[in-house]
Amino acid sequence: MAGLRRVSMLGIMVFAMSGACRPKDGPPPDQSAPSGLSPADEARIRSVDSAFMAAANAGDAEAVAAVYADDGALLAPNLPPQKGRDAIKAFWGGFLDxxxxxFEVASDTIEGRGDLAYNQGRYRFSAVPKAKGAPGVADEGKFIEILRKQPDGSWKYVLDMYSSNLALQH
Known part of the structure; x- marks a missing residue:
């Protein structure tokens, strides 16, 4: 009987000690960790969108493509991915011709760690055809951009994906 009591006490002690040895719980699920980006990096990321808007609004496909990394990809709706700066330049060049x-772009969330970040936001644009009599285009929607910090401290799009909020026209 004494042996059974010792085994029972040993089991209770091991059980009690196991709770003391477990790691501390992290923050509750509804609390997110602060961004790993500096205010300067957040400002540089916002400047990429500003450079995109200025270049697109000026009709400059070369300058639009320059905000993408050499290995960047544009994931436009209903089209195959445009991979690499040359393909992205051709895509935007065709549109801007x-x-x-x-374009108007606004960021809702910018987060990141180290040399990678994402920018989630919304856009609005109107496109007036250069040819008389052709229909115009207007759209508004949301985007997600993955950006990579460059050796010079600037940021460039690695992935740029957007989709419309407007209903499909049949």
Whole structure:
């Protein structure tokens, strides 16, 4: 009987000690960790969108493509991915050759760690055809951009994906 009591006490002690040895719980699930980006990095990321808007609004496909990394990809709706700066330049060049555009972009969330970040936000644009009699285009929607910090401290799009909030026209 004494042996059984010792085994029972040993089991209770091991059970009690196991709770003391477990790691501390992290923050509750509804609390997110603060961004690992400096205010300067957040400002540089916002400047990428500003450079994109200025270049697109000026009709400059070369300058639009310059905000993408050499290995960047544009994931436009209903099209295959445009991979690499040359393909992205050709995509935007084709669009900007046909339309005069007005882009507005606003970031809702910028987060990141180290040399990677994401920027989630919304856009609005209008496109007036350069050819008389052709229909114009207007859209608004949301985007997600993955950016990589460059050796010079600037940021460039690695992935740029957007989709419309407007209903499909049939």
């Amino acid at each position: 046909v339309y005069t555009v007005r």
